[in-house]
Amino acid sequence: MTHDHDLVLRPTAAQTEAALNPPPGRTGGDLVVESLAGLGATTVFGLPGQHALGMFDALRRSDLRYIGLRVENNAGFAADAYGRVTGEAAPLLLSTGPGALTSLAALQEARAASAPVLAISSQVPTAGLGGGRHGYLHELPDQAASFRGVVKSVHTVRTQSQIPSAIAEAWTSALTVPHGPVWVEIPQDVLLAQTPIPVVTGGDTFPEELPPRPELTAVAADLLTRAERPVIIAGGGVVRADASKKLRQLAERLQAPVVTTFGGKGAFPWTHPLSLQSWLEDRHTTDFLEDADVLLVVGSGLGELSSNYHTFKPRGRVVQIEADLGKLESNHPALGIHADARLALQALLETVEERRTDPTAPERVREVLDKVRERVAAQELTLEQDVLAAVRKALPARSPSFWDMTILAYWAWSAFDAKAPNTMHSAQGAGGLGYAFPAALGAAAADPTHPVLAVSGDGGALYSIAELATARQYDLNVTWLIVDDGGYGILREYMTDAFGEPTATELTRPDYVALAESFGVPGVRTSPETLEADLAKALAAPGPSVVVLPAVLRMFAPTHLG
Numbered sequence: 001m002t003h004d005h006d007l008v009l010r011p012t013a014a015q016t017e018a019a020l021n022p023p024p025g026r027t028g029g030d031l032v033v034e035s036l037a038g039l040g041a042t043t044v045f046g047l048p049g050q051h052a053l054g055m056f057d058a059l060r061r062s063d064l065r066y067i068g069l070r071v072e073n074n075a076g077f078a079a080d081a082y083g084r085v086t087g088e089a090a091p092l093l094l095s096t097g098p099g100a101l102t103s104l105a106a107l108q109e110a111r112a113a114s115a116p117v118l119a120i121s122s123q124v125p126t127a128g129l130g131g132g133r134h135g136y137l138h139e140l141p142d143q144a145a146s147f148r149g150v151v152k153s154v155h156t157v158r159t160q161s162q163i164p165s166a167i168a169e170a171w172t173s174a175l176t177v178p179h180g181p182v183w184v185e186i187p188q189d190v191l192l193a194q195t196p197i198p199v200v201t202g203g204d205t206f207p208e209e210l211p212p213r214p215e216l217t218a219v220a221a222d223l224l225t226r227a228e229r230p231v232i233i234a235g236g237g238v239v240r241a242d243a244s245k246k247l248r249q250l251a252e253r254l255q256a257p258v259v260t261t262f263g264g265k266g267a268f269p270w271t272h273p274l275s276l277q278s279w280l281e282d283r284h285t286t287d288f289l290e291d292a293d294v295l296l297v298v299g300s301g302l303g304e305l306s307s308n309y310h311t312f313k314p315r316g317r318v319v320q321i322e323a324d325l326g327k328l329e330s331n332h333p334a335l336g337i338h339a340d341a342r343l344a345l346q347a348l349l350e351t352v353e354e355r356r357t358d359p360t361a362p363e364r365v366r367e368v369l370d371k372v373r374e375r376v377a378a379q380e381l382t383l384e385q386d387v388l389a390a391v392r393k394a395l396p397a398r399s400p401s402f403w404d405m406t407i408l409a410y411w412a413w414s415a416f417d418a419k420a421p422n423t424m425h426s427a428q429g430a431g432g433l434g435y436a437f438p439a440a441l442g443a444a445a446a447d448p449t450h451p452v453l454a455v456s457g458d459g460g461a462l463y464s465i466a467e468l469a470t471a472r473q474y475d476l477n478v479t480w481l482i483v484d485d486g487g488y489g490i491l492r493e494y495m496t497d498a499f500g501e502p503t504a505t506e507l508t509r510p511d512y513v514a515l516a517e518s519f520g521v522p523g524v525r526t527s528p529e530t531l532e533a534d535l536a537k538a539l540a541a542p543g544p545s546v547v548v549l550p551a552v553l554r555m556f557a558p559t560h561l562g
Contacts, residue, residue: 023199027057027191027193028160028193029053029055030062030195031163031164032163032167033061033064034164034200034201035163035203036167037062037063038201038203038204039167039203041064041089043065043082043090043446044059044064044065044066044090045066045069045079045445046075046091046094047095047099048068048095050095050096050138051096051122051137051188053191053192055093055122055186055191064091067441067442067470067474068470069438069470070467070469070470071466072094072099072100073103073434073438074106074434074437074463074466075103076092076105076107077434078438078439078441079117080109080113080115080181081439081441081443082446083115083116083174084115085443085446085447086446087116089118089182090116091120093120093121094120094121094122096123096137096138096140096143097137097139097140099138100121100143101146103119104147104150108150108430108432109429109432109435111150111151111152111180113430114177114178114179114236115181116181117174118171118182118184119151119182120185120186121186122185122187122188123187124139125187126158126190147183151183152173153170153183154182154184155182155185157185157190159190160195161197163190167184167203168205170184171203171205172206172207176210177207177209177210178323178324209343210340210343211339211347212321212337212338213338216335217351220319220351221348221351221352223294223317224256224296225352226355228293229293229294229316230254230255231258231276231294232247232256232298233260233261233302233306234258234264234299234300235300236261236429237299237321237324237340238264238267238298238421239265239266239299239422241341241343242342243267243298243342243345244266244268244421246342246345246346247267247268249349250345250348250352251268255357255359255361257276257361258272258276259276259285260278262278262280262413262414263306263428265413266418266421267299267421273365274362277414278413279414280306280307281305281308281413281560282559283308285368286312290312290313293317294318294319297319297334298341298344300320302331303331305413307331309558310331318335319337320334321344322337322338323339381554384553387408387549388408388415388416390528390532391481392416392417394533394535394536397419398420400422400424400425400440400443401423401424401425401440402425402436402439402440402443402455403426403435404427405426405490406460406489406490407553408455408457410490410555411553411556425439433459434456436454436480437454437456437464438470439454440454441470441471441476441478444476445474445476448476451479451540452476452479453481453535454480456483457483458482458483458509459488461512462509468516468519468546471543472519472521475544477542477543477544478544479538479539480516481549482548484509484550485552486509487502489553492506493555513525516545521544522544522545522546523545526549527549528549528551
């Protein structure tokens with residue numbers, strides 16, 4: 001009897017010939033790029049360094065496309081966006097020590113947002129591993145220790161024969177839900193040494209699925225079937241799992257209003273009669289969610305931003321579907337279902353029985369949104385709303401946008417219609433500055449058929465100026481909107497409110513238009529009145545461009561402080 005696990009794929013004659021007679025001059029670096037190509041990678045991001053030169057020399061002998069950024073952290077942001085847009089593991093090639101450590105903030109964002117990034121770093125020579133102080137350039141006592149609390153998994157290679165399997169294992173980890181960044185490190189001497197190992201010709205991996213436990217979905221379905229006022233919170237897990245259509249089917253069957261978290265933008269149609277949109281930082285929305293007798297939370301941990309800064313206190317039963325085990329019931333007691341959002345929603349669609357739905361649900365949704373609009377309108381924030389509306393009108397519906405930590409982005413979290421799933425992205429997972437522009441470059445590398453928008457404040461823009469050279473070098477189709485308010489605008493507001501005056505928030509800035517043009521990137525200075533036309537023109541032109549909007553924007557008043 002032959003069992004499935006006894007079957008072995010026999011090599012073809014061509015594969016046997018290639019294995020017996022590998023091309024000369026190959027090194028451990030070739031095993032890296034061959035492993036990536038065998039797994040299906042087509043594009044890699046990164047920055048070369050002395051210990052990593054074996055990998056970068058091998059790129060020359062491969063068909064992989066290389067996008068080189070100017071700062072490792074920005075390369076990590078670009079890989080993050082590539083992973084979000086494609087759903088594939090995005091390779092990120094880095095060097096040892098300072099190069100590796102500079103990527104940490106980007107990897108933290110990828111972990112928080114469940115973006116699949118496969119970071120491969122060099123290490124000091126093998127003799128230096130183990131914590132001894134040998135004095136190698138870039139040496140750390142334990143480089144991997146710096147990453148264990150940030151990434152999903154760490155893989156240290158010590159011999160060339162370990163390279164293909166370590167990369168395949170890391171690839172699988174990155175693409176197993178919840179997706180996330182992983183770390184592989186390979187010593188310099190292993191990368192540089194000639195290798196007798198045959199060319200890597202395959203590497204298919206099959207990340208395990210995460211289906212829900214049927215007894216739990218049965219209970220959840222019963223609760224939803226009997227609910228009188230069900231409501232759904234849809235988080236980033238819905239977007240990552242490509243489960244938006246299933247979410248809509250379930251919401252319509254239950255007649256359950258849906259609010260999307262800031263990470264779940266686009267998971268539910270913005271103008272749908274059941275859409276509460278994304279006004280999570282509003283007490284009217286919080287009150288409505290608290291009134292639900294059954295609250296279905298899909299793909300969200302109900303963290304700080306998704307819970308109106310932890311002021312949300314549900315009174316009904318909570319059902320939480322979450323792929324990240326650490327987030328399950330981490331903030332509220334719930335019927336916790338550890339599962340991929342798509343599989344769990346499908347199980348609920350198959351299990352929820354016909355029920356008498358609430359015909360007033362759309363009316364109750366309109367009442368909440370009307371109260372939100374009235375609250376914002378009373379604060380005389382016309383400029384901010386006009387600017388955000390101009391951005392929405394100028395941006396094509398299918399174009400992705402990437403938002404830095406800036407006041408206009410905070411407005412967009414609540415008030416911007418993403419139009420479609422997986423099109424609006426920000427650094428709200430970890431909250432670091434400098435995300436928008438390098439991430440937009442990664443998205444443009446992933447899909448050149450749509451223009452990409454990046455939105456930054458002048459403070460965040462200064463983190464990423466060097467990447468104008470990257471945008472020009474690879475002619476990436478990204479328009480960068482920089483809102484110049486003279487400093488760290490949101491911190492200025494926070495400090496003024498808390499202490500009466502701001503400190504360390506005012507910045508000397510360059511002339512961003514002239515600076516862009518010095519890189520060979522067209523730039524234009526706009527105004528709130530001309531923003532829509534100028535931005536639309538820039539987005540329609542091929543290649544990179546910069547649009548600068550001098551404006552001091554204000555945030556709407558919070559509702560969680562009282």
